[in-house]
Amino acid sequence: MLKKIYKITLFLLLISSVGLLFASYRYPQIAEYIRTNIENLTGTAPCQKPITYYLGSFDNDFGISKEDFLSAISEASAIWGKTLGKELFKYSPDGKLKISLIYDYRQEATDKLQGLGLQIDSTKNSYENLKAEYLTQKSAYDSASSALNSRIAVFQYDTQKLNSEISYWNKKGGAPKDIYNSLNAESDRLKSEAEEINIAENNLNKQVAIINALVDAMNMTAHNINLTVQTFNKIGASTGEEFSEGLYVLDATGASISVYQFNNRDQLVRLLAHELGHALGLEHVADPKAIMYRLNESKNIAPTKDDIAELKAVCHINN
16 A cells, blocks of 8 residues: 655745745735724824834844944934924833844845945946946846746646656555655655755845845935936835835734844934834835835935825824
């Protein structure tokens, strides 16, 4: 009697583009959820009492002290507080909003740009150097991505074929020993292939992070020196990626802000202000210079008219 051969876990069949790793979890229904549940953070209607926050995970690889990070949070929170003339956020060791600094592939990519000897400043020469590196990295990525997609397609086909054969023999009540051994061998081969594909995908995601860091640097440099050039898109932007340097989450476990990447203190403060805005219940606005714009490309850290209008709407202020 054929022992039931376990089927390969088809988690890799869910893979589409590698950029999915960078997809934002901030969908329209989440914004509505935040609006209707913001009182969970304060116990009152939005903006009536300060949202208390505390420091969660803190990775020292960024080269910033906890004191400096807390100072940046305080500066970012004051941006919104000064707009309304009231305290909207307050530090407390037992606060409701967890704010973490997490070092992963995003900041690693930013650090690697510096390791490549790329100078990121507001000059045309810097822009051209960044663009040249981008084109090199993008070409290598396109080749690797195409090869990985082909490999995944073959894996999917072979997995489906194996599952069909297993199902066929199980329905017949068993299989000859040589076929049974062959199916087990193919199962083992596909498990090894799945592990290798995961490694290849992980390496490709690291390459994506470098390319996206280059895109951020290029677009910001072009903006700062008013270059009339093509605006480059990050890999994964088509899947909804927005503001991947940080993420605000409100779910059953509570509210949290995770910071993943920044180039300097000003960018950190702007990033924190953006995510703190989401903690207040603010949604994205249309003005590219606004703090609540969906991309962190501007150097502006003062609320724009769109920011203020969104803040007043959330806080139910009519004037």
